Amino acid sequence: MLLLDQIGKTYPNGVHALERFSVEVSPGEIVAIIGGSGCGKSTLLRAVAGLDPASSGIVTLDDTAIRSPHPKIGIIFQEPRLLPWLSVADNIGFGLSDLPANIRRERVARALARVGLADKARAWPRELSGGQAQRVAIVRALVPQPEVLLLDEPLSALDAFTRRDLQDHLLDLWADTRPTLILVTHDVEEAVALADRVLVMRPRPGRLFEAINVNLGRPRDRNSPLFDNFKRHVLDALDRSLDRNVTDRQTESTPGRAMWW
Amino acid sequence: MTVELPVLEQSKAISPQPAWRLSRYVRPALGLVLPLAIALVWEIVVWLGLSSGRLVPPPSKVLSTLAELARSGELLRHIAATLTRVATGFAFGVIAGTVLGAISGYWTLARRLLDPTVQALRAIPSIAWVPLFILWLGIFETSKVALIAVGVFFPVYLGVLGAILSVDRKIIEVGRIFRLSGPAMIHRILLPAVLPAYVVALRVGLGLGWMFVVAAEFMGASEGLGYLLIDGQQLGKPAQILAAIVVFAVLGKTTDWLIEVASAPLLRWQDAFGRQGGDA
Numbered sequence: 001m002l003l004l005d006q007i008g009k010t011y012p013n014g015v016h017a018l019e020r021f022s023v024e025v026s027p028g029e030i031v032a033i034i035g036g037s038g039c040g041k042s043t044l045l046r047a048v049a050g051l052d053p054a055s056s057g058i059v060t061l062d063d064t065a066i067r068s069p070h071p072k073i074g075i076i077f078q079e080p081r082l083l084p085w086l087s088v089a090d091n092i093g094f095g096l097s098d099l100p101a102n103i104r105r106e107r108v109a110r111a112l113a114r115v116g117l118a119d120k121a122r123a124w125p126r127e128l129s130g131g132q133a134q135r136v137a138i139v140r141a142l143v144p145q146p147e148v149l150l151l152d153e154p155l156s157a158l159d160a161f162t163r164r165d166l167q168d169h170l171l172d173l174w175a176d177t178r179p180t181l182i183l184v185t186h187d188v189e190e191a192v193a194l195a196d197r198v199l200v201m202r203p204r205p206g207r208l209f210e211a212i213n214v215n216l217g218r219p220r221d222r223n224s225p226l227f228d229n230f231k232r233h234v235l236d237a238l239d240r241s242l243d244r245n246v247t248d249r250q251t252e253s254t255p256g257r258a259m260w261w
Numbered sequence: 262m263t264v265e266l267p268v269l270e271q272s273k274a275i276s277p278q279p280a281w282r283l284s285r286y287v288r289p290a291l292g293l294v295l296p297l298a299i300a301l302v303w304e305i306v307v308w309l310g311l312s313s314g315r316l317v318p319p320p321s322k323v324l325s326t327l328a329e330l331a332r333s334g335e336l337l338r339h340i341a342a343t344l345t346r347v348a349t350g351f352a353f354g355v356i357a358g359t360v361l362g363a364i365s366g367y368w369t370l371a372r373r374l375l376d377p378t379v380q381a382l383r384a385i386p387s388i389a390w391v392p393l394f395i396l397w398l399g400i401f402e403t404s405k406v407a408l409i410a411v412g413v414f415f416p417v418y419l420g421v422l423g424a425i426l427s428v429d430r431k432i433i434e435v436g437r438i439f440r441l442s443g444p445a446m447i448h449r450i451l452l453p454a455v456l457p458a459y460v461v462a463l464r465v466g467l468g469l470g471w472m473f474v475v476a477a478e479f480m481g482a483s484e485g486l487g488y489l490l491i492d493g494q495q496l497g498k499p500a501q502i503l504a505a506i507v508v509f510a511v512l513g514k515t516t517d518w519l520i521e522v523a524s525a526p527l528l529r530w531q532d533a534f535g536r537q538g539g540d541a
Binding site for chain 2: 049051068069071074075077079081083084085086094095097124125126
């Protein structure tokens with residue numbers, strides 16, 4: 001169980017980025033965090049990753065406080081951040097250096113085959129397309145089998161086709177070991193397509209505005225009226241989150257259910 | 262309805278074979294065209310009697326001087342003396358520059374303590390040390406090597422320091438996420454990241470090493486290519502001066518090329534502008 005308890009972050013320059021953000025995420029759950037720019041989404045994710053610890057509040061994973069990077073927590077950034085001097089295979093095996101070489105090689109080969117990049121094992125990162133590079137980054141984060149995987153707008157730099165393809169791929173990979181996923185995004189469709197729960201944040205300082213449970217089965221049909229209904233609901237919450245006259249509603253709502261009642 | 266283009270024409274249209282594409286053997290030779298042309302023109306001018314060639318001897322005279330020096334064994338002795346000085350000075354300069362540059366780059370406290378002093382010393386023209394070095398270290402080899410080492414030190418120090426400071430924070434974070442220890446972070450992230458800049462610093466340092474060996478050999482040497490220059494000036498032998506300059510050029514270029522070749526396998530991963538010219 002990943003627990004974020006009253007997380008707040010004030011940067012040394014006085015910017016108040018995040019305020020009293022609390023959420024409980026169950027193992028294997030996919031949570032999307034969405035909100036306008038400057039609402040502290042990335043700050044929150046970096047605090048969970050242990051890269052920039054929170055100024056107040058506490059992050060715990062199975063009762064262990066997270067203050068620095070933890071072996072059970074992986075992260076994928078907006079850019080692939082592959083190490084340019086390592087081949088694709090060595091990049092994927094980067095986090096497995098504690099394992100014996102033969103086991104490492106085997107796990108890397110299996111992972112490469114799993115994402116259809118077996119022929120790129122010896123390629124340099126510069127020889128990959130944007131989508132391929134991000135796929136390698138996703139595999140690199142997943143190969144050490146983290147319990148929690150954080151994704152900081154990992155698909156936002158890709159074109160629409162590649163993005164859709166990688167979303168499916170991500171779900172596919174997630175199904176292998178079912179880690180907890182926390183996905184920061186500003187793409188409403190992506191949030192609804194992937195997440196069990198969408199957390200809408202409001203800016204300055206960033207805090208939780210509304211949580212929406214997406215109780216749709218998988219695979220999800222993006223053209224169904226129900227899917228559209230969830231998208232509309234998230235968009236509506238986003239609109240209201242930017243309106244200063246509306247107070248925070250931290251209640252959970254399920255528009256699907258509400259609609260069919 | 263779809264219209265299909267004939268496959269052959271399509272592929273022709275996509276990959277035209279440029280007529281000016283040169284073979285890999287002709288390409289390096291292109292660089293020789295200009296110096297050879299200038300040498301040839303000067304040879305003809307002197308041969309036609311348009312110039313006496315006394316102060317600027319024609320290439321044939323320079324070559325015969327070189328051949329004579331080589332035959333007598335003089336050339337080899339001078340080259341060996343100069344090469345030994347450059348190699349020793351370069352080694353000391355590189356070691357000091359790398360160690361201090363790495364320390365200043367890695368530890369902020371060390372940088373605050375060390376860097377202002379090094380930068381102040383850098384502002385002194387290195388040749389200004391010559392009189393002091395001679396007083397301290399004598400007129401023989403030690404002062405010469407010290408001068409070369411000082412010349413090599415600064416570009417290497419600056420190169421290493423700058424390279425470490427400019428390593429992408431995002432790449433460092435990848436190391437942090439995988440919880441690399443301090444030594445592992447240096448070995449697996451910092452070293453490969455600074456390597457391209459380090460090679461450039463080494464090449465700049467080597468260039469300065471060659472520059473300073475001349476200055477060092479001007480300050481009283483009985484052998485070395487710099488000695489050949491001074492000797493040529495004092496005895497009025499411009500062909501000998503030019504011969505020494507040609508040897509300097511060949512040695513400088515060769516040693517630089519050696520660094521380039523030795524580092525090339527380590528830098529194959531680079532995605533740089535220079536690579537685009539690779540197939541032109």
